[in-house]
Amino acid sequence: MKCSSCHREIVENLTLLELFFPSNIRCFHCQEQFKRIVWEQACPGCGRKNNPALCSDCQKWQKQSSFLLNNRALFEYSDGFQEWIEFFKFKGDYQRRFAFSTELKEALSAYPHYTICPLPLSEERFGDRGFNQVSACLDAAGVTYFPLLKRKRHDTPQAGKKREERLQLQQPFEMAPDGKKMRASKVLLVDDVYTTGRTLFHAADCLLENGFTTVKSLTFAR
Ligand SMILES: [Zn+2]
Ligand SMILES: [Zn+2]
Structure with missing residues (x-):
């Protein structure tokens, strides 16, 4: 075997x-x-292990943002996880998408009424890598998901733009054509690693501005 x-x-x-x-x-x-994070003992904002009260990073987010992501992470970002992501994402060993299918599927069963949305890659990244590492793992686990978001194209240089326009540009996402049609209220964003949370917050912002009422997130590691 x-x-x-x-x-x-x-x-x-x-x-x-x-x-x-x-x-x-x-x-x-x-x-x-792969070292599992015990959700009951994790930070309620970002899913950091052994931090049952809101961690200092999340307290900062709380001051900047009107919501928290209630992120949950499957595994610690350990040397072992880093090794997996190195082979899978950067060296393109596509077979590794099956590595934790059972755990992923089981974790997602905690979100029965949520529409699952992997974070999209830019077309350029997708072209380089040939696959979206998050969708690939969801596919491997046999999970249905919807690409509600897409990455904006940045073809105009930022210099020379007004300040408001530059701030707008910091939002890297917009609704995908299918996302505009979809009328789900609850969305679970899925990404590979929660680092600062910034990308996930942008994605959640975009969805909330477009009429979705609840957005939470799940990452493979924190
Ligand atoms: Zn936290
Ligand atoms: Zn092995």
Whole structure:
């Protein structure tokens, strides 16, 4: 049996259960790569581990923004996770999209009435990489999602623009054609890593301005 992340043959002993449900079995090395965050003990704003009160980063966001994302993250951004993302996203090892399908699907079951929306890449990025790393993992987990957003095209240089126009440009997203037609109220944004949260806040802002009432987010790591 092959590991769902690195595809090496698994030599460790498998339990009977794993033999009957082999969809998402990782080798010992890859199992160690992914460290789950316990949601009940995480920051209610960004999903940071072992931080049950709002963390200092989220307190800053609270002053700037009228909402919080209630982000939840599956895994710690550990060396192991970094290794996975390096192979998958930057070296283009597309097979790694199956690495945590079971955990992803299970986590999304906590959002039954939400429309799932992966963060889009710019056309340029998409062209370079050949796949959207978030959609690829959702596909691997058999999850239905809707591309409500798209990246704006920045073809005019920023210099020479008025201040208000420049501020507008900081918003990298706009509604995708399908997003404009969609009348869902609750959206769950999905991204790979929560770093500063800025990109997710922009995406949520765009949706809230376009009539969606609740926007939360889920990331693979924090
Ligand atoms: Zn492995
Ligand atoms: Zn936080």
